[in-house]
Amino acid sequence: MSSIAFFEGERHKFFRPLHSSRRELVVACLRALYERLHGPAADYAHNLTRDALKELLLPVVREHQDAVEADGEPDEFSTPDSRDPQQLTALLIRALLRDGWLEQFPDRQGLVTAFRFSRPGVLFAEAFWSLNRPSHSRQRNMRSCRNSLDAALTERGDAHDLVDAYEYAVQVNRDLSEGIDYFQELLRRLMREATLHSQWDEFVEFLERFRRNYSKQLTADNATLNREAIRQKLEKLRLSAPAKQQRMEAQLHDIAQWAVKEHTGATVYDWLLDRIDDIVNAACESKQPGFIKAMDSYLKRVAGLVQQSMMLRTGQNRHAWLAAVQRVARLEPARQDRLLAAIGDRLAFIELRLLDPASFRLRSAAQRRKAVTVSIQPRPSREARLEAAMKRAENEAFAVANEELADKLRRELELFRHPIRLSALPTRTARELLEVLQTVEAVRNTKARDLQATRLPTRHDNEYFSGADYEIDFKKQ
Structure with a gap:
């Protein structure tokens, strides 16, 4: 079977803008374009004309105009004309059109030429957009998989419900894998910078993301909690009426050609049910434990940095007293009085209490021997060892x-x-x-x-x- 080559025609040098001396600017413009054309606040009622495109990209160009790669070779983005934001914007639009990221089409309503992403352009631009904007989905794919199986069990259930359940099950592992990668990236940043001040924004973002997504993944959308219910529904589908199974089998051959090519065994219907079961088991046995372990490692590292920061702050306060004493020792008597009076005003609200020296008593030799004796582990008796052996034998x-x-x-x-x-x-x-x-x-x-x-x-x-x-x-x- 022949496959269509990607790097042909207008896509011959598709990734050339991403290798230019202003690749950060190119990526920022792709993010802004995707937000305008396909983001949550996209305006689908009006097409993107040339003037609207320049108006959209010009602020982005001005913001990233100084972001030039020093190691990049001279190219069209490093010419003297590129110093002007207007010229640089026009140059960027021409490059995206030439290399297959954007395409023009006639706007018959306004009788002008409009712009949109090409098919590969929108797919790659979505990747850049998603990196800076984490998913705002509810991530209830495990419950959606269970609900799709419920729909398949009804009298009007069809093969579309089975395919939906399969796709939701696959998305469960993608969600967990995305969470694992997210925590590993945060942990790498912490290990690289080893400071809490620069990573506090990421920690606040994690808390918000945990409240929005991860808390539901670990409770209502937990893979382990829904695993048994999904198993029971899969078992009911395996025992459904032969006429219904034959109807779904015929529908799967019509709507799921990928499953027909990949399936092993007698029917696509049974293979799809087994695949859903295997994917859910993989989510419970490997992905979800890995997700919890990655989150635990990140939280432990943050907690360690918080403790370290508090210890350093305590040490700085202790050194502040020494610095004050040294400063008083170097000053003249008149200035010493003024400095001590200022320190006294700051300490006026502090209450000091001294411990009674009579409360400090040394332990006697008998008390020390008693403490050592108590700390020795007692030896189990013969009856205790026999009881433990009997319990172990009963369990085995x-x-x-x-x-x-x-x-x-x-x-x-x-x-x-x-x-x-x-x-x-x-x-x-x-x-x-x-x-x-x-x-x-x-x-x-x-x-x-x-x-x-x-x-x-x-x-x-x-x-x-x-x-x-x-x-x-x-x-x-």
Whole structure:
């Protein structure tokens, strides 16, 4: 399959403005253009004419006119004409048009030529705009994924709801990854500058961002809190009526060609449900712990700098007393009296209290020996050691490792060469009963992800428990 080359036609030197001697100015102008054309306050009712474009970029050019890269080679932006803001603005517009960032189109309503971003131009400009303006979304993608699965379970639910759930699940990991990168960048700045004064604005911004976004990510939109509900809805979709599954399968082939190309197994429908389950599991097991760890590292570093700043401030106050004493010692008696009187006025509201010397007593030798004796760890008795050993043995007797149980199921599937039903597993001993109760969990949490547990419409009832029956088998490749 042939792909369209990016660097051809007007995009032959697409990134040339970003390598010029005024690349900071170019990026600032791209941000301003994106804010005007596609930002929250964009004016969609009026097109951007040439005069409006110059009026928009001229203040940005004046603000960044002195930002010239010293290591840049001489180019069109370093000519004598570029010292004039009007000339530099016109030069910048021509460069963005020539290299494929902007394009012209006829405004039939005003009978003038208007300007807009090209398709690749708007995508790259959005990246520059997003770096300086953090996302203001509510970041409730985990709840949106759950709600989309709810919509798919209704009678009128269709494949669009499944695709929405998949995209929301993917966005959950993107949100968490963005948060991890954000905290790592803040931590790098702290480690590089090692001062709290220059980073206080970033910390205030973090507090606002935590209130707006991260607090919801860790509470209502928490991946762990919604994980079980999403699993149950996925299981209901797997057990839905065959007619509904066939209808959604046909719709997926029509609206999700990417899934048709990438899916493995019998149907795109089952593959998409498994992918949603895997993505949510990845968010719970790796992304969210990494997000919390990155935020914790940043807060610990800020707390350390605050403590260091307070200690330095305390030391400066202590040195202020020494400086005052030295200054008094160097002055003449008359000036000493005036300086001491001024210091006395500042200290007039301070109340001093002296400790009673009688309250200070040295410990006797017997008291010191008693303190050392108490600090020695007592040796456990034979009964305590026996009780601890019995508790440990009881805990190990009723603990079954998921991977060990999954290996056992793989061996039995390879031996019998057909799926295994949960109701067919033996329950003669207590360990076998525990293995039956833990089989479905072991299959879903195995690291290899090569097993699947399919819920059957029949129930499994015995003298120990009652519940849904499952069929265990290898995933179809």
